[in-house]
Amino acid sequence: MTASPFQDALRAPTFIRHLFSRFPLIAYPVDPPPMSVEDFQRFTTKTAAVAEDSIYTLYSFTESTDSSIASFNPACLKWQTYLKIRNISFKTHPSNNHASPSGSLPFLTISPPSDRISQTIPSTKLARWIEEQDKAVAAVNTVDTDGGDYRAFLSLVEGAIRDAWLYALYIDPSNLSTITIPKYTAHTPTWPIPHILGSQMRQAAIDAIRKSTSSSTTTLPTGTELYAKAIEAFAALSTLLGDDRWFFGANEAGLFDAEVFAYTHLLLRLEVGGSAGGDGGLVEGLKEFGNLVGHEERIRRRWF
Amino acid sequence: MAAGGSGDVFDILKDASSPDTIAAQRAAQKAHDEEISIKAQRRAAETIQGHSSQPVYFDSITILGAPNTRRSFLERLVKPALDRSDQGDFTLKDALRELSKAINGLQHFEIFNPNIPFYLDTPSDYNYDPRSPNNPIPLSAVINVKERSRVLLKSGTDLGNTEGSAYIQGSLRNVFGGAEFLHLSFSKGTRTRSAYDATFTTPINSSPLAAIELKGLSTARDNSHSSHTELSRGFIGTVRWATPAYKLKQSISYEGLWRTLTELHDDASNSVQRDAGDSMKSAFTHLLTRDTRDNPILPSSGALLRLRNSIAGIGPLKGTVAHWKSEAETALAYPLFKGITLSSSVRGGILYPLALSGDAAPKPSTIADRFHIGGANDVRGFQTGGLGPHSGKDSLGGDAYVAGSLGLLFPFPRVGTDSGLRLQAFINGGRLLALERPPEVQDMNIAQGMKYTVSRLLTEAPSLAAGVGIVYGHPVARFEMNFCLPIGVRGTYGEEGAERARKGLQFGVGVEFS
Numbered sequence: 001m002t003a004s005p006f007q008d009a010l011r012a013p014t015f016i017r018h019l020f021s022r023f024p025l026i027a028y029p030v031d032p033p034p035m036s037v038e039d040f041q042r043f044t045t046k047t048a049a050v051a052e053d054s055i056y057t058l059y060s061f062t063e064s065t066d067s068s069i070a071s072f073n074p075a076c077l078k079w080q081t082y083l084k085i086r087n088i089s090f091k092t093h094p095s096n097n098h099a100s101p102s103g104s105l106p107f108l109t110i111s112p113p114s115d116r117i118s119q120t121i122p123s124t125k126l127a128r129w130i131e132e133q134d135k136a137v138a139a140v141n142t143v144d145t146d147g148g149d150y151r152a153f154l155s156l157v158e159g160a161i162r163d164a165w166l167y168a169l170y171i172d173p174s175n176l177s178t179i180t181i182p183k184y185t186a187h188t189p190t191w192p193i194p195h196i197l198g199s200q201m202r203q204a205a206i207d208a209i210r211k212s213t214s215s216s217t218t219t220l221p222t223g224t225e226l227y228a229k230a231i232e233a234f235a236a237l238s239t240l241l242g243d244d245r246w247f248f249g250a251n252e253a254g255l256f257d258a259e260v261f262a263y264t265h266l267l268l269r270l271e272v273g274g275s276a277g278g279d280g281g282l283v284e285g286l287k288e289f290g291n292l293v294g295h296e297e298r299i300r301r302r303w304f
Numbered sequence: 305m306a307a308g309g310s311g312d313v314f315d316i317l318k319d320a321s322s323p324d325t326i327a328a329q330r331a332a333q334k335a336h337d338e339e340i341s342i343k344a345q346r347r348a349a350e351t352i353q354g355h356s357s358q359p360v361y362f363d364s365i366t367i368l369g370a371p372n373t374r375r376s377f378l379e380r381l382v383k384p385a386l387d388r389s390d391q392g393d394f395t396l397k398d399a400l401r402e403l404s405k406a407i408n409g410l411q412h413f414e415i416f417n418p419n420i421p422f423y424l425d426t427p428s429d430y431n432y433d434p435r436s437p438n439n440p441i442p443l444s445a446v447i448n449v450k451e452r453s454r455v456l457l458k459s460g461t462d463l464g465n466t467e468g469s470a471y472i473q474g475s476l477r478n479v480f481g482g483a484e485f486l487h488l489s490f491s492k493g494t495r496t497r498s499a500y501d502a503t504f505t506t507p508i509n510s511s512p513l514a515a516i517e518l519k520g521l522s523t524a525r526d527n528s529h530s531s532h533t534e535l536s537r538g539f540i541g542t543v544r545w546a547t548p549a550y551k552l553k554q555s556i557s558y559e560g561l562w563r564t565l566t567e568l569h570d571d572a573s574n575s576v577q578r579d580a581g582d583s584m585k586s587a588f589t590h591l592l593t594r595d596t597r598d599n600p601i602l603p604s605s606g607a608l609l610r611l612r613n614s615i616a617g618i619g620p621l622k623g624t625v626a627h628w629k630s631e632a633e634t635a636l637a638y639p640l641f642k643g644i645t646l647s648s649s650v651r652g653g654i655l656y657p658l659a660l661s662g663d664a665a666p667k668p669s670t671i672a673d674r675f676h677i678g679g680a681n682d683v684r685g686f687q688t689g690g691l692g693p694h695s696g697k698d699s700l701g702g703d704a705y706v707a708g709s710l711g712l713l714f715p716f717p718r719v720g721t722d723s724g725l726r727l728q729a730f731i732n733g734g735r736l737l738a739l740e741r742p743p744e745v746q747d748m749n750i751a752q753g754m755k756y757t758v759s760r761l762l763t764e765a766p767s768l769a770a771g772v773g774i775v776y777g778h779p780v781a782r783f784e785m786n787f788c789l790p791i792g793v794r795g796t797y798g799e800e801g802a803e804r805a806r807k808g809l810q811f812g813v814g815v816e817f818s
Contacts, residue, residue: 020807024790028765030801031794033575033693034700034738040668059577098566099580109574117696117800118574188624190584193562197582 056090060106074262076106081258084303143248156233164230168276170205223275231285238289264296356397362389363442374481380510412512413483416449469493499523514545529689531572535564573695579670586623587616602777603637626660643715652706674701680812685769685788690804692736707734724777733768768792784812
């Protein structure tokens, strides 16, 4: 490598470099890092906690470090499910969006036991990372994720169903106060933090629905409208699934199955009430589609 | 000048309106006035001296020029003087001392112009009776104050520890007529990216020595040394009091702070990722300071003792972090000879995890609560947060530390000791450790762990650095430029977990150096 004259000028004179290379005179061994919550539990309680030896940790909205406890957030649950489908052994770690380099959960960290440095993989790069893990592949789901059909159905999940979910969980006041706020602010239950974070989350959901439905800044679609669209989407998904075990007639579950499961599981299991519960609500609407309920149960029984 | 003798005088007369001449005339006039006033003062002093044992009593004390100040507030200020006079056995000397105390009090509140003249007279209906000279003479005192403007707006730049900042401030003086202050400020700095605060201060019972301060704040602080930004918003309420004779200041404060560690760097370590997000600190803090140093920015004699203890999260305090945090600091400056000063400091602290109300066992400390030491005005020769446990480039902080320094300050050649310039040579170091479990013990508690950690702290060699440099002690802040070399460091450069030393030049600005 040839140094430019500029770099040459910036280089310290030889005697300085020579002097610096002699210091520090003494190098002591490195000190241990502060203890984590898990270290601490082992430290204070005499029984050693059952240590999951996985080097992979999925930071997500969850209450547990056990990867078979489902996350209460669809985006996290989708990747949690897909990692399980692909037979990658991992543990989960309760976290929040501030921890993520991309600004949103989930993300995966890899901490080899030999090394104190860990590597971080954001959710946007998770699919590709999983493909690169040769030992992790359980069975190949050969659905063409670039096909027009796939994209059309994916947009149903990420559009109509997500909007209805956001409305039900973040805008409906009863679900916001009984499910969303307690779950997302479990680590900071002190007044007024849950209250402030709750209204911030609600505003973010309103903005997301507006963006997704391209509605004006003054009007927002009503819950009934959004739920009706989501039920239409479920009907289309139900027709697509038909009597197959997995979507698109695949032999094994894939990313799309994880995607659908993330919503169906939470809608069916989270005891969503308010405007989304009861007759004519989102949850009852979903229950009409027996094959989607069966699909949820198949994944739940096998991986959770 | 070529021409001499009378020509000069003529020139001067002709040129009587030249600025130089006017200035000279003014100076002469001023000197003359000053001489007269000094003479008058001397005469007054002589008169008072001659009659200092004359029995007197206060017939009245009048404060003029304070239309916006509450009467009850002023009454409490002059009450000690009146009470003392009512007790009897009160001489002119006592009267003057009591008055000057009251005036000192008035000056302290910073609501009046600092120059406060007063006048002593006898009431107009009083007739001196020469036959009984030992009868107490009634005095009416008039204190003439001038209220300062109530609204104050200013903007400027500020130098704090390891950072420079620009600010806009608005103050409302004497809000309710009792020397209350309302202070609003917004600042933006190199490390504190933005800070908003609103502070309301009021003296307790008109005392210049005790005050209550209520503060609401919202700050964003760039903790690059730990790969994140820390947002804090909340409330701090403080009661402070002082004992002037012992130079002792104390305060008890409550803080309720909602903190968010956010905007993590892409390469933030796992430890930082785990602690990211929201936490609530609800704590009581006691602070005791005894400072006898002649100049805190560049001390040449005196000592500082500071003890700080806070309790967070236990019992009714709630919040999400619970600990006892205790810190002690001493600093000593000792003049040697020829303007050379020896300065030294020792400090240390522990962070003891406690169980939150409702929790069975304590939780480990988080990066926001742990100690971070090292930096240009802390332990020189190390980067900010350069000592103690690290991961990657992140300072993870520790639960116990000691740090100390020993230095010599020399007068700058050909400048002398009056200027703030000095040359210095120093050696400083410290040790910062995370709470650790003794290696051979299996089942143990936190007290044992803390004992083990502190014993390591005290028995093992500290990380050290030494250097020489230039110091400039400006009344606002202290500037240092040092050439440092690390002597003993934990880990080698580039090794995972290594401390981060700094070789070569290091520049420091701040109000507090150790």
